[in-house]
Amino acid sequence: MGEEILLVEDDADIARIIQDTLRQQGYAVAWATTGMEGWEDFQQASYDLVIVDWMLPEMDGITLCRNIRLASDVPIIMISARKEDVDKVEGLDMGADDYLEKPFSLAELKARVASQLRRWRRYNGQDELTQQSIYIGGLAIEWQNERVLLKNRDVLLTPKEFELLKLLAQNPERVFSKGKLYEHVWQQPELGDVHTVTVHIKALREKLDDPVKTPHFIQTVWGKGYRFIGEVT
Incomplete structure (x- = not known):
């Protein structure tokens, strides 16, 4: 045992x-x-x-x-x-x-x-968690190594940015409010500083070259939060 x-x-x-x-x-x-x-x-x-x-x-x-x-x-x-x-x-x-x-x-x-x-x-x-997920648009995530690549180039994420991406990508199409993202990633009650989430999502999008209006990976659901829309190849 x-x-x-x-x-x-x-x-x-x-x-x-x-x-x-x-x-x-x-x-x-x-x-x-x-x-x-x-x-x-x-x-x-x-x-x-x-x-x-x-x-x-x-x-x-x-x-x-x-x-x-x-x-x-x-x-x-x-x-x-x-x-x-x-x-x-x-x-x-x-x-x-x-x-x-x-x-x-x-x-x-x-x-x-x-x-x-x-x-x-x-x-x-x-059935262990797949070690790597590859998405249309050139995004690859190596879960075990916490490594992210975009079109075969390393994307340097902060630990919080990676945790946000991981939470969203492993729950595709599920909408997360800023409060829930803050609660899960920062391990604080969801009434905390949700502006921090906005800042980190913005930085994550920039690093993934993911425009707000025509996203490939992270979509804003207006009035509700964010969801991951990346399609696995």
């Missing part, structure tokens, strides 16, 4: 029980007490599974789940005292792979974790 699990739970008693149980199964378990802390931990390390409580301070579990799913296909198990079907559907719609109602048995938790990790191991063995 030895898989890495991120647990995001603000109730210390519940978190300790889950942590101890999973560690006895041979898993390495990191614990975050708030949604924002969990998001920061996820960005800084590599995990094989994430367990997220619905009700969390700073950033709720639904928002955290949505952010993680935009960045990764890692399995997510949501735990919550909410029992209504509509709540379960919302959690699954936001990217959770499984939903556990509180209170749950430790045997059920262990079984759900083992099941999701088996799926993750199969996924990683068969």
Whole structure:
């Protein structure tokens, strides 16, 4: 075993029980007490599974789940005292792979974790993220190396510019508001300085030689935000 699990739970008693149980199964378990802390931990390390409580301070579990799913296909198990079907559907719609109602048995938790990790191991063995994407117009993105080329010439992006491009390109045709881009890339609440996003998008477009009026890659959806329209060759 030895898989890495991120647990995001603000109730210390519940978190300790889950942590101890999973560690006895041979898993390495990191614990975050708030949604924002969990998001920061996820960005800084590599995990094989994430367990997220619905009700969390700073950033709720639904928002955290949505952010993680935009960045990764890692399995997510949501735990919550909410029992209504509509709540379960919302959690699954936001990217959770499984939903556990509180209170749950430790045997059920262990079984759900083992099941999701088996799926993750199969996924990683068969279908890893494509190392390079090439688009009409001469844009090439090497995901692992964080390298961008335009017509076979290196495009030197800042880390934030690359994260913006990555988020947009890996979610083609999806419209992101400036607030959501700021929340995801800068890891701050979306009420932050969204002008920063405008500045970075402008710089990114200039480096990609992508005019606003006739874009090949990043399109402005007026009044809503931006989306990636590049076509894979």
